Amino acid sequence: MLRTTIAGSLPKPQWLAEPEKLWAPWRLSGAELEQAQRDAVLVALKEQEAAGIDIVSDGEQFRQHFVHGFLAGVDGVDFQRRQRIGIRANRYEADCPTVTGPVRRRKPVHAEEVRFTRAHTTHALKFTLPGPMTIVDTLADEHYGDRARMAMDFARALNEEARELEALGVDFIQFDEPAFNVYLDDVETWGVEALHTAISGLRCGTAVHICYGYGIKANTDWKRTLGSEWRQYERIFPALAKSRIGQVSLECAGSRVPIGLLSLLEGKDLMVGVIDVADPAVESPEAVAATIRTALKVAPPERVFPCTNCGMVPLARDVAYEKLRALAAGAAIVRGELEKSRARKAKPARPQASPARKTAGRRKPGRRKPGRQSAARPRKAPRAKGRG
Ligand code: ZN
Numbered sequence: 362m363l364r365t366t367i368a369g370s371l372p373k374p375q376w377l378a379e380p381e382k383l384w385a386p387w388r389l390s391g392a393e394l395e396q397a398q399r400d401a402v403l404v405a406l407k408e409q410e411a412a413g414i415d416i417v418s419d420g421e422q423f424r425q426h427f428v429h430g431f432l433a434g435v436d437g438v439d440f441q442r443r444q445r446i447g448i449r450a451n452r453y454e455a456d457c458p459t460v461t462g463p464v465r466r467r468k469p470v471h472a473e474e475v476r477f478t479r480a481h482t483t484h485a486l487k488f489t490l491p492g493p494m495t496i497v498d499t500l501a502d503e504h505y506g507d508r509a510r511m512a513m514d515f516a517r518a519l520n521e522e523a524r525e526l527e528a529l530g531v532d533f534i535q536f537d538e539p540a541f542n543v544y545l546d547d548v549e550t551w552g553v554e555a556l557h558t559a560i561s562g563l564r565c566g567t568a569v570h571i572c573y574g575y576g577i578k579a580n581t582d583w584k585r586t587l588g589s590e591w592r593q594y595e596r597i598f599p600a601l602a603k604s605r606i607g608q609v610s611l612e613c614a615g616s617r618v619p620i621g622l623l624s625l626l627e628g629k630d631l632m633v634g635v636i637d638v639a640d641p642a643v644e645s646p647e648a649v650a651a652t653i654r655t656a657l658k659v660a661p662p663e664r665v666f667p668c669t670n671c672g673m674v675p676l677a678r679d680v681a682y683e684k685l686r687a688l689a690a691g692a693a694i695v696r697g698e699l700e701k702s703r704a705r706k707a708k709p710a711r712p713q714a715s716p717a718r719k720t721a722g723r724r725k726p727g728r729r730k731p732g733r734q735s736a737a738r739p740r741k742a743p744r745a746k747g748r749g
Contacts, residue, residue: 362662362699363653363692364415366632368570368610369489369537370427370672371405371420372681383577383675384426398423399477406482408682413689416485416533416666419478423471427537427672428491428499429458434470435518437462437504444501449543453579459501460511466518475529485532490519492538492569493555494547509551516558523563533566533608539671541571545596552597553604560605568608568632569601572671573616581639584617591617598625608632612670613652615640623659631660634670635691636684641676643683649691662699667692 377397378385389397405420424430432438442459471488479486491499493512505511523534536559541548560567573591574580584591594611601609608630612618615637623631635652636644649667656665667688673681 363665363667363696364485365413365667365689365692366416366487366533367409367414367418367420367673367685367688368572368632368634368638368669368671369418369421369487369535370674371408371418371422372674372676372678373422374401374404374678377401377422378425381675381677383575387425402474402478403481406478406484409685410482410484412682412685413693414484414685416487417482418487418489419474421489421672421674423474427489428496431470431491431519431522432458432496432500434466434468434522435464435515436467437464437514438500442501446501448498449540449574452543452583453577455499457499457501460504462504464511464514464518466521469525470522472525472529475526475531479530486530487533487535487568488526488531489535489537489570490523490559492536492540492552493519493559494544494552495538495540498540498544508547509555512551512555513558516555519559520561523559527563527565531565533568534560534563535568535570535608535610536560537570539570539572539574541569541597542573542593545593548597549600553600553606557605566607566630567605568610568630569606570610570632570671571597572610572612572634575638575671575675577675587617589617590619592619592622594618594622595625598622602626602629608666610634610668613656614644614649614670616670620655620659623656626660630664630666631656632666632668635667636669636673636688638669638671638673638676638684641680643680644687644691646687646690646694649687650694653691653695657695662695 372380376388378387387394401422402419405422406417409417421427437460438458439461440458443456444459445454446457447454475488493516496515497508497511502511526534536556541552556569573584602625609626610632612634614635633653633656635649653665653667
């Protein structure tokens, strides 16, 4: 229970790309770059494992951009024709490749990366792919003229890729869909359907990551316009609750998401963001534990996966890894509390309990642990396949 994980990206070492910069260009090229990326993955794995993260990722060390990485192996996308366009409903501008023809996966894209990463960790492994809606929102289009149709072609390409990665030993495939928080109507009309195509036939864990974005200025400015309560999730969670996606992520650290919205995702595993990626201040383990306890008012611990709010690539490296340690330490605090509480419940209190037994004897008579009894009881066994 409370298995920890991360949204996906981690800072790149300074020898690989300029630190604390989104989409920073590589410092190397060719075989030197490939070697450096693999070295960076080893660092990322080691740091996650040492911090105590249960479900690890490659930290996205192989890709410069979380969307464009996958597109490198897709026909119909012209990387030479980059256009500056407004994305996420014009929240900010980015130089985006252009779709110039039908979209089709030309070759395996991430297989070698996954083979390498899988070979170097015994932990459960997550791999992130961009979601279909976010892909079409991060491209200029000169071919389809219809975002839903274009998204379905990308979804088919993603599905081919995802099946291959599953066969290579990935335990969780996560689709990153920050665009879900922007195009709320589209989520219901075609966004979830495109995700279903992307996960079709998968038996590993599946997840969708929805967020309020990296901690960059355009996003923090946008968040200021969202009012005292962020209710975007309210519009899209009902459609996700009905979907076949296994896990849904949501930002809970330093956000104005009303915690009650989690109850709209009944039956789903929740990746609960307990680390604020927009704030360089490192959370204390106790602050992380407090956020987890809030989530546990709505969902049982088997369904809660403490996580970062979003990717950490723009953060300073030492800050990011300190935050991972806080994440794992906070989860450990709550896990300890739950284990104690379950042990107490499993062993009915006897009036003449021996005072020498330290483990069960701590509870003061008459003091009852607050919180709902039912919250600690899993509705079903956790689906996650662990490796480590
Ligand atoms: Zn995110």
